[in-house]
Amino acid sequence: xxxxxxxxxxxxxxxxxxxxxxxxxxxxxxxxxxxxxxxxxxxxxxxxxxxxxxxxxxxxxxxxxxxxxxxxxxxxxxxxxxxxxxxxxxxxxxxxxxxxxxxxxxxxxxxxxxxxxxxxxxxxxxxxxxxxxxxxxxxxxxxxxxxxxxxxxxxxxxxxxxxxxxxxxxxxxxxxxxxxxxxxxxxxxxxxxxxxxxxxxxxxxxxxxxxxxxxxxxxxxxxxxxxxxxxxxxxxxxxxxxxxxxxxxxxxxxxxxxxxxxxxxxxxxxxxxxxxxxxxxxxxxxxxxxxxx
Amino acid sequence: xxxxxxxxxxxxxxxxxxxxxxxxxxxxxxxxxxxxxxxxxxxxxxxxxxxxxxxxxxxxxxxxxxxxxxxxxxxxxxxxxxxxxxxxxxxxxxxxxxxxxxxxxxxxxxxxxxxxxxxxxxxxxxxxxxxxxxxxxxxxxxxxxxxxxxxxxxxxxxxxxxxxxxxxxxxxxxxxxxxxxxxxxxxxxxxxxxxxxxxxxxxxxxxxxxxxxxxxxxxxxxxxxxxxxxxxxxxxxxxxxxxxxxxxxxxx
Amino acid sequence: xxxxxxxxxxxxxxxxxxxxxxxxxxxxxxxxxxxxxxxxxxxxxxxxxxxxxxxxxxxxxxxxxxxxxxxxxxxxxxxxxxxxxxxxxxxxxxxxxxxxxxxxxxxxxxxxxxxxxxxxxxxxxxxxxxxxxxxxxxxxxxxxxxxxxxxxxxxxxxxxxxxxxxxxxxxxxxxxxxxxxxxxxxxxxxxxxxxxxxxxxxxxxxxxxxxxxxxxxxxxxxxxxxxxxxxxxxxxxxxxxxxxxxxxxxxxxxxxxxxxxxxxxxxxxxxxxxxxxxxxxxxxxxxx
Numbered sequence: 001x002x003x004x005x006x007x008x009x010x011x012x013x014x015x016x017x018x019x020x021x022x023x024x025x026x027x028x029x030x031x032x033x034x035x036x037x038x039x040x041x042x043x044x045x046x047x048x049x050x051x052x053x054x055x056x057x058x059x060x061x062x063x064x065x066x067x068x069x070x071x072x073x074x075x076x077x078x079x080x081x082x083x084x085x086x087x088x089x090x091x092x093x094x095x096x097x098x099x100x101x102x103x104x105x106x107x108x109x110x111x112x113x114x115x116x117x118x119x120x121x122x123x124x125x126x127x128x129x130x131x132x133x134x135x136x137x138x139x140x141x142x143x144x145x146x147x148x149x150x151x152x153x154x155x156x157x158x159x160x161x162x163x164x165x166x167x168x169x170x171x172x173x174x175x176x177x178x179x180x181x182x183x184x185x186x187x188x189x190x191x192x193x194x195x196x197x198x199x200x201x202x203x204x205x206x207x208x209x210x211x212x213x214x215x216x217x218x219x220x221x222x223x224x225x226x227x228x229x230x231x232x233x234x235x236x237x238x239x240x241x242x243x244x245x246x247x248x249x250x251x252x253x254x255x256x257x258x259x260x261x262x263x264x265x266x267x268x269x270x271x272x273x274x275x276x277x278x279x280x281x282x283x284x285x286x287x288x289x290x291x292x293x
Numbered sequence: 294x295x296x297x298x299x300x301x302x303x304x305x306x307x308x309x310x311x312x313x314x315x316x317x318x319x320x321x322x323x324x325x326x327x328x329x330x331x332x333x334x335x336x337x338x339x340x341x342x343x344x345x346x347x348x349x350x351x352x353x354x355x356x357x358x359x360x361x362x363x364x365x366x367x368x369x370x371x372x373x374x375x376x377x378x379x380x381x382x383x384x385x386x387x388x389x390x391x392x393x394x395x396x397x398x399x400x401x402x403x404x405x406x407x408x409x410x411x412x413x414x415x416x417x418x419x420x421x422x423x424x425x426x427x428x429x430x431x432x433x434x435x436x437x438x439x440x441x442x443x444x445x446x447x448x449x450x451x452x453x454x455x456x457x458x459x460x461x462x463x464x465x466x467x468x469x470x471x472x473x474x475x476x477x478x479x480x481x482x483x484x485x486x487x488x489x490x491x492x493x494x495x496x497x498x499x500x501x502x503x504x505x506x507x508x509x510x511x512x513x514x515x516x517x518x519x520x521x522x523x524x525x526x527x528x529x530x531x532x533x534x535x536x537x538x539x540x541x542x543x544x545x
Numbered sequence: 546x547x548x549x550x551x552x553x554x555x556x557x558x559x560x561x562x563x564x565x566x567x568x569x570x571x572x573x574x575x576x577x578x579x580x581x582x583x584x585x586x587x588x589x590x591x592x593x594x595x596x597x598x599x600x601x602x603x604x605x606x607x608x609x610x611x612x613x614x615x616x617x618x619x620x621x622x623x624x625x626x627x628x629x630x631x632x633x634x635x636x637x638x639x640x641x642x643x644x645x646x647x648x649x650x651x652x653x654x655x656x657x658x659x660x661x662x663x664x665x666x667x668x669x670x671x672x673x674x675x676x677x678x679x680x681x682x683x684x685x686x687x688x689x690x691x692x693x694x695x696x697x698x699x700x701x702x703x704x705x706x707x708x709x710x711x712x713x714x715x716x717x718x719x720x721x722x723x724x725x726x727x728x729x730x731x732x733x734x735x736x737x738x739x740x741x742x743x744x745x746x747x748x749x750x751x752x753x754x755x756x757x758x759x760x761x762x763x764x765x766x767x768x769x770x771x772x773x774x775x776x777x778x779x780x781x782x783x784x785x786x787x788x789x790x791x792x793x794x795x796x797x798x799x800x801x802x803x804x805x806x807x808x809x810x811x812x813x814x815x816x817x818x819x820x821x822x823x824x825x826x827x828x829x830x831x832x833x
Contacts, residue, residue, distance in 0.1 A: 035633070087822055094630045095576050099766070100821035106763075106814035114807035216807075227634065266645035273638040276631055277623035344718070370720030382715035384708040395704040396719040409702040409729070410693065416701075459719055 002135050007253055013142040015249025016149035020204040021222050022229025022241035023152055027197030029230060030238065031173045031190050034094045037223055038079050038101040041108030042198045044219030046072040047121075047205035048112055051214060054123035061123065065206050072202030076195045079104060085191060105219060113216040122213035123206075141211040148207065152200060153242050160238070169193055201226070228272050297322040297463050297496050298374065303342055303352035305335075312338045313349070314520040320463070325490055325497045327507040327528075329541055330517035336500045337379060339517070340467055343498075344376040345369045356463070371398070375461035379468045379500075381452050385441035389432050389451045392440060394423040396458035423458065429485060430454045446473050453482070457489070464489070466499040470506060478503075483510055504541075508532075516541045550676040556788045557683040558744050561690045563768045563780045565737035568694065570766070571775035571830070572703060573730050574710030579620065579636040580765045582643035583735040585757025586613045587742025589647060592660045592752055602666035606743035610736040617735035621728045640762055647754045659753030666747040673747070683744060690737055695777055697733065706730055707775070767817050773829030782829060787813070 028036055049071050053064035087100045129140040160166035172179040172189040179186050204222065208214060226241075229248055233240025251271070252264055298320040305313040312335045320326045328336050341347040343354055345366040354362045361369055369375075384392050397419050399408065414420060427433040430450040435443060440451055449469065456464055469486075470478045487510065489495050501507050507514055508528050515525040516537060524537055531537055562584055569575045590609035594600045600608070620639045624632055647654050654660065666673045666682060673679045697703050705726050708716045713723050746752050764787065772783020791809040794800060800808060820827060 035630075083818070083822070090822065091825065095633065096821055096825055098633060099770070099817060102763075103814045103817035103821060106810060107818060110807050110811035110814055114804050114811065117803065231634065263649055266642065266649055269638050269641040269645060273635070273642050276627060276635045276638060346714070346717070365722075366717040367720050367722050370718065375720065376718055378715065378718070382712050382718070384711040384715065386711055387704065387707060391704055395701055395708065395721075398720060403701075407700075409700050409733075410696045411701075412696060412699040413701045413704060414699075455719065 005136060008250075009136050009138055011250040011253035012246070013138065013146055013249070014253055015246035016142075016146040017204060017208065017245075018225050018229055018249045019149045019242045019245030020145070020152060020207075021201055021226040022233065022245035023149075023156065023238065024197040024200030024204065025223075025226035026230050026233075026238045026241035027156070027200065028194045030236060031169070031193040031197075032088075032097075033173075034088070034097040036084055036097055036101045036194065038084055038104040039076065039194075039198050039201050039226070040219035040223035041105035042072060042076045042079065042219070043201050043205045043222050044109050044112055044214065044216060045075060046202035047209045047214035047218065048116065050206045050209050051121045051123045054210075055121075061210060064123070065203075065210075068206050069199055069202055072205075073195050073199045076198035076202075077191065080191045080194055084194075085187065088187075088190075105223065109216045109219055116216070118215055118217075120213040120215045121209070122211075123209045124211075139211070141207065145207045145211070148203060149242070149245075152203075153239070156238065228268065231272060231275060295322055296320060297357055298343065298498065299353075299355040300339070300343055301353045301355070303339070303349045303354070305338055305342060305347065305349045312520050313342065316352070316517075316520065316522055318343075318515060318522065318525075320496060320498045321513065322496050323490055323494055324512040325486065325499070325510050326513045326515065327511035328498070328500050328515040328517055329502070329504065329507055330523075333519075334517045335520040336517055337467060340376060340465055340500060344374065344465055370459055370461060373462040374465065375456055375459040375463075376465035377452050377456045377467055377469065379471070381448055383440045383448055383451060383455070386439055388437045389427065389440055389443070389447075389454070390420075390423055390436040392451055393426055393454050393458045394419050396455045397422055398460055426454045426457050429457070431481065446477055449473060450481070453485070461495075463496040463498065466497065468500050468502065471502060478506065479509075486510065547676060550680055552789060552792050554676070554680055554683050554748065556785055557680075557687040558741050558748070559765075559768070559784045559788050560781055561687055561741040561744070562738055562765050563772070563784045564691055564694050564777060565734045565741075566765050566769055567775065567777065567780045568697065568706070568730055568734040568737075570769060571773075571780070572698060572706040572710065573727065575624075575727065575730070576633045577620070577624075577636040577731070577734075578633055578759075578762050578766065579640035579643070580734070580738055581757045581759070581761035582640045583613050583617065583738035584742045584745075584761065585643060585647055585754070586616050586735075587739025588746045588752050588757065589654055589660070589742070590739070591743040592663045592746040593653070595664050595747070596660065596662065602668070602743070602747060606740065609743050610739040613739035613742070614732040614736040617731040618728065621731035624731075625724050625727055637759070640759055644754060644758050647757065654754070657754060659751055660746075661751045663746050663750040663752070665750060679748060686740060686744060690740055691777060691781070694737070698777065702726070702729070764813065767813050770820050770825070770827050771816050773827030774825075776827070776829045779827055779829030783827065787816075 025039065028039060046068055050064055050068035053059045053067060054061055059067070083104055084097070084101055087097055091097070124141075131138050131140055131143055160170055169189055172186050173193070201222070205214065208218070225245070225248060229244035230241045231244070232247055233242070233244030248268065251268060296319040298318075300316060300318040303313050303316040304311070316335075316339060318339070328339070330336055338347065342349050345361060345364055348363065352362070353360060356369070356372055356374055359372065361372065364372070394413060400418070424433060424436070427436050430453060432447060432450055432454065435447065440448060443451070449472070453466070453469060456466065470482055473482070483506070486497055490497055511528055513526060514528045514531055516523040516531070518540065523540065524531055524534070562580060566580045569577045569580075587609045590612050591605045594605040594608055595602065620636060624635055627635060648656055650656070666679075668682070671678070673682055705716060705721050709723060709726060716723050745756065768783040768787040769780055770783070771787060772781065773779020790812060791805070794805055794808055
């Protein structure tokens, strides 16, 4: 019984990590309506930047995290302005954006691999603090991850549904062409929202770096997770991405009871395949944004 | 002469908007029938329903007596009815010759392997047929340039040529002359369409905005407004009706 | 000399892959990011048929082609109902499923260990073990594949595929069945990828899952985009440059061998970055 409970908690913690990724990508995707994958590269660089701050420069973790978040925001702004935004102007084909942004991610990861190699880099020195809740044991960083995920979930929904900024942003996102007519700048909104989404993802990178560590290709793998979370939960739905991420986390950990670990990846991708084939709007399929256009 | 194409009680809504309301149309064989009406009347929607690209909410479409309401568009072309598009929809990166040649239906001696692995220019019959059509639309000199490099007028002609290439008996043309100058319209297109009906014994059903054109060409006119058929019949007779004159035949 | 022959052989095998992928992305406009999966299915089928069932090379290759073409239906048929843009992710998930299947189905594929001891190809009793003789086989098969794709491109079927890339609805209005054409395009592309798979399995007579992963699919895409979408000479040029490039890197003395992989990926990424922004149709492709 204890084992199952701990596994469940484990699943929730992993799910929280993935939910953050999913929510970040959902923000990016819902505004752009295109698959901009550059956030994978931003993830890797933010993680490594945090690691350098925390270990080589010895900055206390919390401050390092704040600086790394600012770096993340600036970095994603740079990526958008210098490349992705230009790409969007030249072509409205989603394949182009997807390939181009994937190239950005590949480039960022290749540079990281060339400089630091493939080893895992952890930001924390020494053992993690363990917190006990009844018979459940959980490391402090994992608990923070869960708290962050929930906080982001609630906060983002609030900002987007209640505040004027959020409402304006959603209006622009739902009809970029019309919004230009009434004087709202669609491209600025896209860049801003993308950077906020990337910041969320960067937070995910920081949390992971402090927990199990980062390595060059982690950005790509996180991108896959974010992708799957959004698709599982329903393309176009922000809350779907949260639930999608949690679900993937649970799927990843629970089958350990019965199946060898190697099969987890296969199951995950097989689920993704089946969902796109039979229910392209995702499990929660809130709305098909394609029909709005 | 019977009706080759019949639409019965066609109803179609998009969201809350009803585009077609209990529309009945009859297109007589070997005649030119025109459909006119203000923008938003539902003419293109009607075309889409008749050619199988949209399924009506209610109603039936009969072609040569066969119910084609649920038939797929490409199968309808095989049955003998083809349509052109208001927005042309040409294959921009291909040449006029290619656009036309590829629209010619499969011949009995063309098995799948030939279709897939034989260079298409080797099919002399289809190449000759394509050049015949190109001559009819006066495009034989510019046949091998990519269509996107041609002028708008030339592209409209290629669209008609492509329609002819399908060898369909009933041709539905969606605004074949819009955007063209009077000379091209009355010296090239009108004679061509009249010839198609009289010599090649085909049926033409077209959507038009030019009243002058409709009166010079059509044997029968359908007036569509807000999804309703307001009138249909011989243009000369319809012209005498004052209400119709105000609503549809402004200036003619 | 041996090394040069090796590179030429790899170039020829890759040409088969890129030229067959051109059918999907270059002509029809289907971004099927799963070509390495077809490559892998072809390779493993050939390897297993030759090693376990004792089939000769050509029999095994034809069976592999048929099986891979059949497998393409798994992605072609559901893929037709979904929106154009989703196709990328769908194909990607297919690629990952196939890769992980190969990796995990230990009983069949021996997983990460790969399959070793695949018999060499034997033609008219002559075993093709030496590089020059195998090169001859590659040249012949690659030549046949390229010729077939050329004829395919210039046929009526090929015209329809190019039309599908421009306007699918218009294709329906001239009486062609879009669905059927896409299914056939997939089957042909997959079947030809299997030829490459057959070649690689009898080359060094060892295959492992890593040859057929997402990285390989991405390589095929970049090679085609670089060389030129929709153009056979472009596909060949792209393959040549992108296969030879990493090998040339080895000759730079300042570059440590640990950085070779990263440098290669960096170059590929920069190529893709540049071309997507400035020349998406590639060097020799027709502009879109």
